[in-house]
Amino acid sequence: MSQAQNIAVVLMSGGMDSTVCAAQSRADGFIPAGLHLRYEQRTAARELRAFHAVCDALGISRRLVVSTEHFKQIGGSSLTDSAIDVSDADLTSAEIPSSYVPFRNANILAIGVSWAEVLKARALYIGAVEEDSSGYPDCRREFFEAFQRTIDVGTKPDTNIRIHTPLIELSKAQIVQRGLALNAPLQHTWSCYQNEEIACGRCDSCALRLRGFQQAGALDPLRYAEKD
Amino acid sequence: MSQAQNIAVVLMSGGMDSTVCAAQSRADGFIPAGLHLRYEQRTAARELRAFHAVCDALGISRRLVVSTEHFKQIGGSSLTDSAIDVSDADLTSAEIPSSYVPFRNANILAIGVSWAEVLKARALYIGAVEEDSSGYPDCRREFFEAFQRTIDVGTKPDTNIRIHTPLIELSKAQIVQRGLALNAPLQHTWSCYQNEEIACGRCDSCALRLRGFQQAGALDPLRYAEKD
Numbered sequence: 001m002s003q004a005q006n007i008a009v010v011l012m013s014g015g016m017d018s019t020v021c022a023a024q025s026r027a028d029g030f031i032p033a034g035l036h037l038r039y040e041q042r043t044a045a046r047e048l049r050a051f052h053a054v055c056d057a058l059g060i061s062r063r064l065v066v067s068t069e070h071f072k073q074i075g076g077s078s079l080t081d082s083a084i085d086v087s088d089a090d091l092t093s094a095e096i097p098s099s100y101v102p103f104r105n106a107n108i109l110a111i112g113v114s115w116a117e118v119l120k121a122r123a124l125y126i127g128a129v130e131e132d133s134s135g136y137p138d139c140r141r142e143f144f145e146a147f148q149r150t151i152d153v154g155t156k157p158d159t160n161i162r163i164h165t166p167l168i169e170l171s172k173a174q175i176v177q178r179g180l181a182l183n184a185p186l187q188h189t190w191s192c193y194q195n196e197e198i199a200c201g202r203c204d205s206c207a208l209r210l211r212g213f214q215q216a217g218a219l220d221p222l223r224y225a226e227k228d
Numbered sequence: 229m230s231q232a233q234n235i236a237v238v239l240m241s242g243g244m245d246s247t248v249c250a251a252q253s254r255a256d257g258f259i260p261a262g263l264h265l266r267y268e269q270r271t272a273a274r275e276l277r278a279f280h281a282v283c284d285a286l287g288i289s290r291r292l293v294v295s296t297e298h299f300k301q302i303g304g305s306s307l308t309d310s311a312i313d314v315s316d317a318d319l320t321s322a323e324i325p326s327s328y329v330p331f332r333n334a335n336i337l338a339i340g341v342s343w344a345e346v347l348k349a350r351a352l353y354i355g356a357v358e359e360d361s362s363g364y365p366d367c368r369r370e371f372f373e374a375f376q377r378t379i380d381v382g383t384k385p386d387t388n389i390r391i392h393t394p395l396i397e398l399s400k401a402q403i404v405q406r407g408l409a410l411n412a413p414l415q416h417t418w419s420c421y422q423n424e425e426i427a428c429g430r431c432d433s434c435a436l437r438l439r440g441f442q443q444a445g446a447l448d449p450l451r452y453a454e455k456d
Contacts, residue, residue, distance in 0.1 A: 066298040073292060074343050102345035103338060106382055110334040115302050117330035138382040146378040154366040154372050156336055 008123035009116040014050030016189045021127035023184035024166045033062035039071040050190035055183035105138035116161045125164045172212025187221040201226040236351035239260050239346040242278030244417045249355035251412035252394045260291035267299040277420035285413035333366035344389045353392045400440025415449040429454040
């Protein structure tokens, strides 16, 4: 296997899950290449800063930052539309939350595959989590299986890119534990949907993260404005 | 069926195939909504002009123009990388031409689905052609079938978006005939990969189009610098 073929494109938001995912890709023997998407979400600048800090900490030199304006244009989500309030977390609800960006993961994976094909990468890592996904349809295993088939038939015959979802079955607590075991730089990550300086502690993403640390019996290195 | 549910998002490059496709969607009873992508390809400005002219001619008022910079960033294609020459057409070759943008149709479809989900559209039309596709892997029926499955499992339960590929089995000559039968505004379309003022007549796209008109026994309303 040549070195080029040992590359894994890793989708890295700058958050905890994708950071654990990047650390996992390295533990699996790949050379991670970091792909970060800016889609004009509320906390885009903070997430970009986290992305670079995490890459620095993990020694990831091959990075691509892509700005996509269409999520904002298309709207339909509180993550990109400042006219829609970010819902406070309701972790017991089965409803799809207002932070849903339609078909976001398909857009992200498609960009990742385009880059991976040019890099001749063999893997595409995404830190999606089925259980804690707040009901996003494109976080489910079924979705990734369907997308794998799309890659297999939609790329060149000599391209062989496999989607890796190492966190898909894990709870947030297990992700925290995995991150600690892999020595992932969690102190550099950013998860809050609401704020850019001090995490709000109240949005879906903060609530899931905090519960994960609590259940793992570990201390989150981030500061929070408020913990529920 | 409410009017909102009768919308079809139509991917419209400004070229002939997608224009025939838009005319077809209307003939099929849908209200077309035009989605145009700028990916910093060589002829982006000319294609955008064609898109609006075609929408005007077809009475399409709902339009979305999305700029995606990542194809250019990712490279690997003569369509976006000015350092790679556009190959002269070789219609007998089975090789994938240098104008290939990796996994382009997956990226385009993903954007289309995101918009379609917000519009509550029921259909997504794309003018892909298997036979004349110059070997692009993501122009094949197999690819669209796989992507349909990805949509079905990756969108909200009440979303029901079907991919329509009305040209997939047609030859270029049959597309010309279909366009003429539907009274599609072919005079406003643009197909050339190379030039923005007078079509070159030599690139893959011009060569396929010219051969199509010739085989259909029809006259292409466009002017060409050179016909092979």
